[in-house]
Amino acid sequence: MAVKQISIFVENKEGKLVTITDSIAKANVDIRAMSVADTQDFGIFRLIVTEPEKALEALQSSGCFVSITKVVGVSIPDEPGSLAKIVKILARHNINIEYMYAFITVSKKYASVVLRVADNEAAEKILVENGVKLLEEKDIADM
Amino acid sequence: MRMPKKYFQQEAETMPVEEIKKIQDEKLVKQVKYVYDNVKYYRDLMDKKGVKPEDIKSTADLHKLPFLKKDDLREAYPYGLLATDLNKCVRIHSTSGTTGKRVVAFYTQNDIDMWEECTARALVAAGATEEDVVQVCYGYGLFTGGSGIHGGSHKVGCLTLPMSSGNTDRQIQFMMDLNSTILCCTPSYAAYLGENLKEKGYKPEDNKLKAGIFGAEPWTEEMRRDIEKALGIKAYDIYGLTEISGPGVAFECEEQKGMHINEDHFIAEIIDPDTGEVLPEGTKGELVFTSLDKEAFPLIRYRTRDICILSREKCSCGRTFVRMTKPMGRSDDMMIIRGVNVFPSQIETVLLNCGYAPNYQIILDRVNNSDTFDINVEMGTEDFSDTPKEITKREKKLQDAMKAMLGINPKVHLLAPKSIPRSEGKAVRLIDNRKRYGITI
Numbered sequence: 206m207a208v209k210q211i212s213i214f215v216e217n218k219e220g221k222l223v224t225i226t227d228s229i230a231k232a233n234v235d236i237r238a239m240s241v242a243d244t245q246d247f248g249i250f251r252l253i254v255t256e257p258e259k260a261l262e263a264l265q266s267s268g269c270f271v272s273i274t275k276v277v278g279v280s281i282p283d284e285p286g287s288l289a290k291i292v293k294i295l296a297r298h299n300i301n302i303e304y305m306y307a308f309i310t311v312s313k314k315y316a317s318v319v320l321r322v323a324d325n326e327a328a329e330k331i332l333v334e335n336g337v338k339l340l341e342e343k344d345i346a347d348m
Numbered sequence: 349m350r351m352p353k354k355y356f357q358q359e360a361e362t363m364p365v366e367e368i369k370k371i372q373d374e375k376l377v378k379q380v381k382y383v384y385d386n387v388k389y390y391r392d393l394m395d396k397k398g399v400k401p402e403d404i405k406s407t408a409d410l411h412k413l414p415f416l417k418k419d420d421l422r423e424a425y426p427y428g429l430l431a432t433d434l435n436k437c438v439r440i441h442s443t444s445g446t447t448g449k450r451v452v453a454f455y456t457q458n459d460i461d462m463w464e465e466c467t468a469r470a471l472v473a474a475g476a477t478e479e480d481v482v483q484v485c486y487g488y489g490l491f492t493g494g495s496g497i498h499g500g501s502h503k504v505g506c507l508t509l510p511m512s513s514g515n516t517d518r519q520i521q522f523m524m525d526l527n528s529t530i531l532c533c534t535p536s537y538a539a540y541l542g543e544n545l546k547e548k549g550y551k552p553e554d555n556k557l558k559a560g561i562f563g564a565e566p567w568t569e570e571m572r573r574d575i576e577k578a579l580g581i582k583a584y585d586i587y588g589l590t591e592i593s594g595p596g597v598a599f600e601c602e603e604q605k606g607m608h609i610n611e612d613h614f615i616a617e618i619i620d621p622d623t624g625e626v627l628p629e630g631t632k633g634e635l636v637f638t639s640l641d642k643e644a645f646p647l648i649r650y651r652t653r654d655i656c657i658l659s660r661e662k663c664s665c666g667r668t669f670v671r672m673t674k675p676m677g678r679s680d681d682m683m684i685i686r687g688v689n690v691f692p693s694q695i696e697t698v699l700l701n702c703g704y705a706p707n708y709q710i711i712l713d714r715v716n717n718s719d720t721f722d723i724n725v726e727m728g729t730e731d732f733s734d735t736p737k738e739i740t741k742r743e744k745k746l747q748d749a750m751k752a753m754l755g756i757n758p759k760v761h762l763l764a765p766k767s768i769p770r771s772e773g774k775a776v777r778l779i780d781n782r783k784r785y786g787i788t789i
Contacts, residue, residue: 247739269764272734
């Protein structure tokens with residue numbers, strides 16, 4: 206069920222971002238969401254894209270240190286309190302969130318949230334049991 | 349006030365060159381026989397070369413004897429080169445080896461006394477008398493720096509402050525409150541202390557220091573001038589190595605033109621590092637030492653890998669011992685970082701032990717007269733992580749393993765696979781930016 210995230214290790218060096226964005230553009234892949242975690246020396250780029258495999262191949266062939274990370278994607282109503290609700294569900298079940306980020310789609314009715322947890326299946330099961338709608342690969346492509 | 353003594357052991361330090369030669373001839377014959385009889389490792393080397401103790405009649409025969417290399421010391425670890433009963437030994441010191449195995453040197457009480465007399469000579473050459481306060485901020489412990497100078501300072505009768513390295517605030521407090529007159533440490537630490545004193549608002553004339561004895565790492569004439577100015581002192585160089593005893597194998601006099609080798613205890617030769625052939629005086633080559641008086645760990649023709657030049661030109665200080673230049677380079681790949689000997693092979697060993705391929709690059713530089721030490725390491729494709737926390741954790745783990753092996757702390761940076769530039773398929777292992785400052789080792 207999990208969603209595929211493209212994770213890229215990027216040294217803090219000139220031109221690295223150009224390489225990444227260029228190769229994704231050339232592969233004709235659309236970026237839906239993006240998040241960056243950085244330290245003084247390097248950053249990790251995390252992307253949700255329309256065609257992860259195609260993006261992975263393009264990035265690898267341009268020499269990027271890249272991998273696909275399975276993450277949990279959920280769709281929540283774009284209204285106050287929605288995010289709090291899912292965070293509470295996970296907290297109640299002692300599921301630790303490594304990192305998360307969210308994005309909204311054109312329709313504006315729903316927001317999408319990407320969650321990185323240790324055990325995707327366990328998190329997904331609990332979220333579904335609590336009536337949360339999960340995102341699938343095709344949902345992202347169709348957005 | 350009495351006139352300060354100019355020499356610690358005048359008779360030895362100023363004897364005519366012919367006299368030095370005679371003493372060396374006599375001691376060498378005895379020492380070679382002693383080693384042959386007591387050290388199987390070296391006896392085997394001599395037998396293999398077909399040399400018997402009887403073949404060595406004077407220093408003119410020295411070239412017939414086999415060399416000892418750092419690899420031999422590692423192979424013979426720990427007791428293989430010990431020439432005396434362990435009961436007669438009173439101490440060990442140790443230095444890092446090439447692939448993690450350390451070199452352990454043993455000392456009898458006589459060995460310690462001889463060594464401390466050598467450092468006492470260095471202290472007196474720098475002007476030490478029993479009225480002086482000697483602040484020793486070389487590390488104490490397995491490293492020979494601290495205890496070697498410490499013992500010499502006792503022999504001269506100086507008040508000795510066994511500070512050891514680090515804790516700069518305390519160093520400065522004791523220096524100012526106890527009126528230290530002679531400072532002993534690495535040149536980079538001396539420069540660092542100078543900057544700290546300045547930051548605290550002290551002027552060079554505010555301290556009571558008159559001299560400093562600095563060694564254990566390469567430094568330049570420019571650094572010497574900086575340190576002398578910053579601390580208001582005269583700065584003296586000192587040379588030594590654990591394998592031969594420790595600091596004080598050679599020391600500088602007031603001329604500051606090379607270091608006098610204590611030739612009544614050690615014979616120095618310069619060889620061609622490639623052929624092993626002995627080179628004439630004044631030629632640049634690898635320095636080789638033979639110890640003449642050591643009981644526990646006597647080394648014959650030990651290759652230091654330090655490149656320098658010897659000169660027997662008359663010195664105005666009155667000492668007749670031959671002088672060596674500062675080491676100008678190495679005939680192996682050893683680096684001296686913050687006064688510690690580091691071999692690339694040690695770094696490779698740590699990488700392999702920690703599950704990394706040996707794809708790395710060492711970057712050395714000098715900031716504010718002290719060394720920076722960075723190691724870039726390529727990750728394997730399986731090492732990918734999508735969280736910086738995990739990568740930082742691995743960097744820390746590798747850094748700790750490096751510290752345990754090398755004794756100093758590098759900054760480890762994990763990089764993406766194949767990100768270290770390769771020339772002709774081979775990665776450049778070392779970028780030593782210290783060369784800009786004239787540091788060549």
